[in-house]
Amino acid sequence: MNEVRSRKLEVSWLGRIGYEQALARQDELVLHKVDAPEAADHLLLLEHEPVYTIGRTSDQSSLRVAEALPHPLVKVSRGGQATYHGPGQLVGYPIVDLRTRGQDLHAYLRSLEEVLIIALQELGIPAERKDALTGVWVRGRKVASIGVGVRRWVSMHGFALNVNGNLAPFEHITPCGLSGVMMTTVEIEAGRLISVEEMSGMVAQSFRAIFGYPG
Numbered sequence: 001m002n003e004v005r006s007r008k009l010e011v012s013w014l015g016r017i018g019y020e021q022a023l024a025r026q027d028e029l030v031l032h033k034v035d036a037p038e039a040a041d042h043l044l045l046l047e048h049e050p051v052y053t054i055g056r057t058s059d060q061s062s063l064r065v066a067e068a069l070p071h072p073l074v075k076v077s078r079g080g081q082a083t084y085h086g087p088g089q090l091v092g093y094p095i096v097d098l099r100t101r102g103q104d105l106h107a108y109l110r111s112l113e114e115v116l117i118i119a120l121q122e123l124g125i126p127a128e129r130k131d132a133l134t135g136v137w138v139r140g141r142k143v144a145s146i147g148v149g150v151r152r153w154v155s156m157h158g159f160a161l162n163v164n165g166n167l168a169p170f171e172h173i174t175p176c177g178l179s180g181v182m183m184t185t186v187e188i189e190a191g192r193l194i195s196v197e198e199m200s201g202m203v204a205q206s207f208r209a210i211f212g213y214p215g
Helices: 019-035 105-121 168-172 186-190 196-211
Strands: 009-017 041-048 051-054 073-075 083-085 089-095 127-130 133-138 141-151 154-162
Touching: 009 019, 009 196, 019 041, 019 073, 019 089, 019 141, 019 154, 041 196, 083 168, 089 196, 105 127, 105 133, 105 141, 105 154, 105 196, 141 186
Parallel strands: 009 041, 051 073
Antiparallel strands: 041 089, 051 083, 089 154, 127 133, 133 141, 141 154
């Protein structure tokens, strides 16, 4: 068995928690993983209280009027422009050792997209990529956003999949800096009710398969 496939993964469903609380947990796990490469990788799955975030960029135009946002704004160390997190959205934070995976950030992003595409296809949703854009799309509408960061090639931040939440908060920003983008949810595209926790199980299963973890 090769080094990647012998890696352990611990999946945690954290429920609904604040952004700062989740960020502190990520920081803790990343620091431990950097110092202890033999430790398990982690996948934190959760919902956030309403919050906007923006990555490390000098271009803040995707916030539009930051002072007028209806929810708090947090500036974070991931890449990318502004996005919204809130109830009804499945957020995933993989703490993955990319030192054993070729240290290829582009390949890692494509793998995260594949995780979500496969999970959505299990529901009969024709999810796909768009050329030159990071994220997951359905029928021209964006259903998931991805923004990651790394510390000494251990990943943090991750993906946000709109499952059944209110999309109105996205109207206060330019999501991911993409003018004219239309957001959607899993529930809209599947045409049936689905909970965030139910979706989390499907995504966790897909994550294990795409990244080659046992179990």
